[in-house]
Amino acid sequence: MKPALNRQLPSWTHLRLAAALCVGVSALAMLPEGASAQDSTLVIARDIDINSLDPSRAWCDTCQIYMSNVYETLIGLDKDNKTLKPRLATKWEANADQSKFTFTLDPGAKFADGTPVEAKDVKWSMERLENIKGGASYMMDSVKSIDAKDAHTVVVTLSGPNSEFLNILTAPYTGVVNSKVASANGAIAAPGADTADKAESWFMQHSAGSGAYELVDYKPGEELRFKANPHYDRTKVGVADIVIKQTKDSVTQAQQLESGNVDVAMQIDPDTAKTIQADTVSVETIPSYNFLYVALSPGAKDGGKLLTKEVREAIGLALDYDGIIDFTVGGAGRKIASPIPNGFPGTDGLTLPQQNLEKAKELMKKAGHAEGFELNDAFPNMNVYGVDMSLLNQKIQQDLAKINIKVKLTPIEFSVWRDRVKSEGIALTTLFFAPDYYGSAQYVQYFGMIEGSPWWNRAGGKRDASFTNPQTETVLTKALSASEAQKDGIYKQLAQQMIDDRIIIPVVSPDLVLAHGKNITGVRYSACCNLMMDEIGRQ
Structure with a gap:
């Protein structure tokens, strides 16, 4: 009821x-x-929110735990959550503009079956991650070529400078797979793997890592x-x-x-x-660096056309952020200004969101919806970061009712949600995100309204490209080639662009x-x- x-x-x-x-x-x-x-x-x-145990298809919070402990990455993240440390790679070198990286592998590293981890496995794993075209494939977008120089040397050349590439390699989805074992069970790394690869069912009951x-x-x-x-x-x-x-x-x-x-x-x-x-x-x-967010999809089939820029801005202003934090985590959480978590580059000095019902109603009137409309809110029926998503969405339902948006709550299984948001889209939903590595580019690549990005697709960019923000891609390219001194200011620009897009609206960063x-x-x-x-x- x-x-x-x-x-x-x-x-x-x-x-x-x-x-x-x-x-x-x-x-x-x-x-x-x-x-x-x-x-x-x-x-x-x-x-447990697992979508897959296939290293190139897995994309979830529980997947992070699984991958981190079963498949080793080239580089690890130290206990301060910022410092890189050796893992499969004992050392690495980068050229001056950070577009070419050479990794030396630990000669003693072995997979669980006792065979050595070699450069060919690193090359194969990176190529498969890219060609499976799963949720984490974007991490390989900048890779131009991967060369196994010898058994213990790998050279990765990028299509351009990427100051976050080493950080990316701490992400559990870049873990190295035993290519011989995986290939014998239907895994393919070559282009076309997204349709030709048949290994996912095998990976659901077997592993082939060195973790x-x-x-x-x-x-x-x-x-x-x-x-x-x-x-x-x-x-x-x-x-x-x-x-x-x-x-x-x-x-x-x-x-x-x-x-x-x-x-x-x-x-x-x-x-x-x-x-x-x-x-x-x-x-x-x-x-924590985790957060939950409201996502609005103008290209969704179930009411997306109602979500003009003015309406999206009104929704953002109608939300009671302080009340959401009190209601979902008993006050043990923080506001978050943009889809880049507090404490990451680009977040210092951003204006935290505040409810403004008067302005929200003005925008609804300007958009021709003073009397409001009905909107379906389909969301995964889960508990994440200590937040019951059903309770969170009840609070959102009450907040939006104050600007005459009548929200119908539809809790669904995560697998059903995932299939639906990928196919027809969902006009209004809520979801969650945890970092894959320390660095802000991942948030721009995932949440930014760049053509082809995961949330550009989910928001229905192929059906309605009006919310595409080409400037985001231009500024991101600048950020990836920037010096350490310049990074923070550029990522702050990107954070503000994502705030202004009003597709992703973070509502709470729960304490852990x-x-x-x-x-x-x-x-x-x-x-x-x-x-x-x-x-x-x-x-």
Whole structure:
């Protein structure tokens, strides 16, 4: 039953607790009889949002965790979330304008089957990532050629300067795959792989990486299970067996953590965290780079034509950003000005959004919609970063009702949402984003209204190109060749352009709750990789 538009929504905590009563008993029964956090297997509670386990097709937050721990990248991101460190590449060199990079591989690195990691695998993996044309393929857009000079030397030449290319290589989606094993099971790296490659089903139950862990089993909607890679020696793995258990809501994750049925809970919201009383549980709340956003698609078939620039601006002004933060995360979050997270290059000094209903109504009148209209809001029915997306969208529904936009809420499974937004589009939706590496270009390439970008496509650019912003691509090219001293100012221009486009409207950057048993060590937030499982141990 939808809440009345003129009625105060129930308190955030009470809604969550009520939801937990419905699902708590069945969720607690997920673990095998007698299992507890004291068993050798480390248990992580998480709402699993996997779209694929294929390294070139995976594109989700849980995918980040999977890829980071199963497929090693050439370069890693250190604990400060900014500094690059060696991983598969022991060293690297760049030419003067950062358009050519030479990598020297660790001669001792091995895949989980014991075969060595070689330059040919790096070349094959990068080419497949580009040619599969999945969500992360844009990371290879600037690559002109990849040469395996010998078994341990790779030279990557770009089509132009790219000051963020080394940062890109910390992203888990650039992990290196055992090309021989993958090819034997239908994987193709050559052009045309997006239609000819047949390996995805194999990857859903097998892995072919050199990371700290390898895949044991994946049961959609139930669990993702790992075991330590016996040939991994970059760090000493503290736990041999790990399972991520499907656990949808924040309250149930907290209950399981307090009862000892799980060791780590990844999506406890700050408000629920305050209710945890068990002295066996450690809880720490920290700022994050993650955010949730409203996305408007003028080219969507279900009402996109209504979303003119004036209407999009009105929607942005109608949102109660302070109220959203209070309602979704109990105040434990931050406003975010643009689709570049706070703390990344280009975000200092941006004006944070504020609700302005009077101006929003003026814009609606100017657009010929003073009496408003109806709009469908289809969104993934998930809990992400501690935010229940159904509750977030109820708050958005109430806010937009104040400018006479009647929003119909349609919660759907993530897989259904993904297919729909790619095909016919969704006029109004909400989604979430976590960084793939430290650097601002990824946000411009993903959210900017550049022809062919992921959100240009999702917003219906092929059906209605009126919102395309060609200046964004021009300024991005300038940013990628800029000096460190120039970068911040140029990315600030790009951030402002995306604010003005009013296609992506960030609404909350939730603080992150690190919640785990006090006997668990090494749990931290990684800006590229979410959770580094090889750092986790049990006392």
